[in-house]
Amino acid sequence: MNTQNHSKDSHHSLITINGVTRVYGQGSAAMYALRGVDFSIHTGEFVAVMGPSGSGKSTCMNILGCLDTPTDGEYLLEGVNVGKLSRDQRALLRRNYLGFVFQGFNLLNRTSALENVELPLIYRGTPIAERRIRAKEALASVGLEGWEAHTPGELSGGQQQRVAIARAIVTHPRVLLADEPTGNLDTARSREIMELLTSFNRERNITIIMVTHEAEMAAYAGRRIHFIDGVIDNGQDTERKNA
Amino acid sequence: MIWETFLLAEREIRRNVLRSSLTILGIVIGVAAVITMVTLGGGATAQVAADISSLGSNMLQVRPGQGFHGPGGTRSAAPRFKVDDAEAIDRNVSGLAAVAPMSSGTAQAIYGNENWSTSVTGSTDAFLQVRNWSLAEGRGFTGGEIRAGKNVCILGATVRTELFGGQDPVNASIRLQKLSFQVIGVLDSKGQSSFGHDQDDFVLIPLRTFQRRIAGNTDVSSIYVSAKDGVSTEKVKADIETLMRERRRISVGDDDDFNVRDMKEIMVALTSSTRVLTALLAAVAAVSLLVGGIGIMNIMLVSVTERTREIGTRLAIGALEREVLQQFLVEAVVLSCFGGIIGIILGLGAAAVGADMLRVPFLFNLKIVVIAFLFSAAVGVVFGYFPARKAARLDPIEALRHE
Structure with a gap:
C-alpha cells in the first residue's frame, strides 16, 4: 500500500478516498455496497456521480457527506480522517464545510423561504441580524428576491429547489453535495437549476459533487465518476472535453 | 440558542x-x-x-366514659355526673369564666298545629356564655327559674322558624312532652356545623326542669367549661382531671372513667x-x-x-x-x-x-x-x-x- 503517496495527495486534494469499502450486515448476510474505491476531488471541481441503482453511488455520497463512515479504507476531507470522527464531530464538519441539496428539496413545511435559508446559520450560532442579511443575499443569488415570506407550499418545485440551494450555499460551504437535484423537476426547470449550480461552482469556487442518472445533467459537470457494482468503472470515467 | x-x-x-x-x-x-x-x-x-371556634375556643367538655365518642356517644358503664360535680369544678378550678352542666334528649315540640321533632337541652344560663351564644330576642333564664325548675324555654332559630314562622314567639306557650313551656327568648342562628348538624335545632330549658320533667333522673350528661381569656386550657384540663379523679375515687394507675376534651384538640x-x-x-x-x-x-x-x-x-x-x-x-x-x-x-x-x-x-x-x-x-x-x-x-x- 502506498499510503505515503496518498497522504501527500491529500495536501492538494480537498477529498481523498482510499480503498473505501462499505459493508452492510455481517457474515453470510454481508452486502458489499462499496468494494474498494479510490478517487480524489480537488477544490473547485464539479463532479457528477453516475451509475445504476445499487451501484454504490448513494453509499459513496453518504460517506462523502459525512453521514456514513467507511467500513474499511479512509476518507480524508481536507486531510481529516472522517472515519475516525464521532457522530457529533461529523455533524460539526457538515455544519461548517458542507452544503446539501436533496432530490425532494427537504424544506421545512409551513416555514418561510427566509427562515428555511436561515436554518443552517441558526446551528452555527450566527446572530439574528447577520442571519437575516445573509439569508436574503442567498435567496437573491438564486433569483428569489421578493419571495422571502413564501412558504414551500406556495412555491413551485423549481423555486423550492432554489430555496434549498440558497440554504446550502448560505454558509459558504467548501463542498456542495447534490443528490439528484433535478430528479423531481421538468427539463426546463432542471436546466435552470444546473445553470445555477454551474454559476456557483465557477463564481464562488464551490466544489460540487452531484449524483444524477441523466446524461444531460451530468454533462454540466467537469468530470463524471461512474459506479458499477460497488466499484468505479474506469472505462467511463471521462474528463470534460471542452474544459 | x-x-x-x-x-x-x-x-x-x-x-x-x-x-x-x-x-x-x-x-x-x-x-x-x-x-x-x-x-x-x-x-x-x-x-x-x-x-369549632364558634363553639367557643376556650371551651372544654367533660363527659363520663373513656375517650371521645363523637357527639352524643358516651359509655353507659361509667357513672354519670351530677350537678355537684359541676359545682365542684366551679369552686375548685381557677381561671374559669363559666361552668355549664347540661343534659339533653329528644322531644316533640308543638305549637298550635305545628309539630317539630327536636332536641331538648337542659342547662343553666352559663350555657349561653360557654357556647358563645347570644339571644336574638327575649331574655335568658333568671336564677329563680333555674333553681325552681320552671317550665320556661329558649328556642333555637330553627325551632322558632318551624313552629312560629313569622310570628313573635316570646311569651307564647309551646308543648314539650305534653308539658307546657313558656317561650322567654330566641337564640341567634349559628347555622350548620361541619358535622352537617343543624346547631339551631334545639330548645333550651333549665337543667332542673329537664331532669325532673323530661329525663326523670338527676344525671348531668356533660359539663361545659370555659376558661378565661389568657388562661391555658391545658392547665384547666389537668386541674379538672385531678379534681374528678378525686371525686370519683379513681386509684392511682387506674384509667379515668371520664374524659375532658379541649375544643382545640377537637379542632386539630x-x-x-x-x-x-x-x-x-x-x-x-x-x-x-x-x-x-x-x-x-x-x-x-x-x-x-x-x-x-x-x-x-x-x-x-x-x-x-x-x-x-x-x-x-x-x-x-x-x-x-x-x-x-x-x-x-x-x-x-x-x-x-x-x-x-x-x-x-x-x-x-x-x-x-x-x-x-x-x-x-x-x-x-x-x-x-x-x-x-x-x-x-x-x-x-x-x-x-x-x-
Whole structure:
C-alpha cells in the first residue's frame, strides 16, 4: 500500500478516498455496497456521480457527506480522517464545510423561504441580524428576491429547489453535495437549476459533487465518476472535453 | 440558542393548534383538578376551624366514659355526673369564666298545629356564655327559674322558624312532652356545623326542669367549661382531671372513667382529617396529571415520526444530537407548561364556583399553584425525554429517506 503517496495527495486534494469499502450486515448476510474505491476531488471541481441503482453511488455520497463512515479504507476531507470522527464531530464538519441539496428539496413545511435559508446559520450560532442579511443575499443569488415570506407550499418545485440551494450555499460551504437535484423537476426547470449550480461552482469556487442518472445533467459537470457494482468503472470515467 | 429553540417550539405548537390543545388537555384537567381539590379542601379546613371556634375556643367538655365518642356517644358503664360535680369544678378550678352542666334528649315540640321533632337541652344560663351564644330576642333564664325548675324555654332559630314562622314567639306557650313551656327568648342562628348538624335545632330549658320533667333522673350528661381569656386550657384540663379523679375515687394507675376534651384538640383532629381527605383527593387528581403526561409522550412520539424527514434534514445540515434533543424536549415542556397555566386558571375558577356552592371560603393557595406549575413542567421533561431522545438518535440517512 502506498499510503505515503496518498497522504501527500491529500495536501492538494480537498477529498481523498482510499480503498473505501462499505459493508452492510455481517457474515453470510454481508452486502458489499462499496468494494474498494479510490478517487480524489480537488477544490473547485464539479463532479457528477453516475451509475445504476445499487451501484454504490448513494453509499459513496453518504460517506462523502459525512453521514456514513467507511467500513474499511479512509476518507480524508481536507486531510481529516472522517472515519475516525464521532457522530457529533461529523455533524460539526457538515455544519461548517458542507452544503446539501436533496432530490425532494427537504424544506421545512409551513416555514418561510427566509427562515428555511436561515436554518443552517441558526446551528452555527450566527446572530439574528447577520442571519437575516445573509439569508436574503442567498435567496437573491438564486433569483428569489421578493419571495422571502413564501412558504414551500406556495412555491413551485423549481423555486423550492432554489430555496434549498440558497440554504446550502448560505454558509459558504467548501463542498456542495447534490443528490439528484433535478430528479423531481421538468427539463426546463432542471436546466435552470444546473445553470445555477454551474454559476456557483465557477463564481464562488464551490466544489460540487452531484449524483444524477441523466446524461444531460451530468454533462454540466467537469468530470463524471461512474459506479458499477460497488466499484468505479474506469472505462467511463471521462474528463470534460471542452474544459 | 435556547431562545431560538423556544421560538421554534412555539411555532411548532402554533402550527398544529388543534392537536396541541388535545395534547395538553390531560395536563389541563389534571392541574385543574388538583388546584380545585386543594383549594376547596383548604377552604373546608378553614371552615371547620371557624365552626369549632364558634363553639367557643376556650371551651372544654367533660363527659363520663373513656375517650371521645363523637357527639352524643358516651359509655353507659361509667357513672354519670351530677350537678355537684359541676359545682365542684366551679369552686375548685381557677381561671374559669363559666361552668355549664347540661343534659339533653329528644322531644316533640308543638305549637298550635305545628309539630317539630327536636332536641331538648337542659342547662343553666352559663350555657349561653360557654357556647358563645347570644339571644336574638327575649331574655335568658333568671336564677329563680333555674333553681325552681320552671317550665320556661329558649328556642333555637330553627325551632322558632318551624313552629312560629313569622310570628313573635316570646311569651307564647309551646308543648314539650305534653308539658307546657313558656317561650322567654330566641337564640341567634349559628347555622350548620361541619358535622352537617343543624346547631339551631334545639330548645333550651333549665337543667332542673329537664331532669325532673323530661329525663326523670338527676344525671348531668356533660359539663361545659370555659376558661378565661389568657388562661391555658391545658392547665384547666389537668386541674379538672385531678379534681374528678378525686371525686370519683379513681386509684392511682387506674384509667379515668371520664374524659375532658379541649375544643382545640377537637379542632386539630377535625382539621387534620379534612386535610387528609384533601390530600387523598389531590392524589387522585394527580393521577390524571400522570395520564396527561402519557398523552404528551404519545403525541410527541407521533410528531417525531411525522417529522422524521425534517429531523434528517436538520441532522444533515449539522445539528448535534444534543440540539435535536433540546428542540423536542423544549417543545414538550412548553406544551406541558402551557397546559399547566390553563389548568391553574380553570382550577381556580372551578374552586371559586365550588366554594360558593359548598359555602366554604375560597382561599387562594399560592403554594399549590406553584407546585402544580412545576409539576406540569416536570411532566413535560419526563414524558418529553423519551420521544426527544428517539428524535436525536435517528440515523440521518434513514431519516432523509423516510416518506
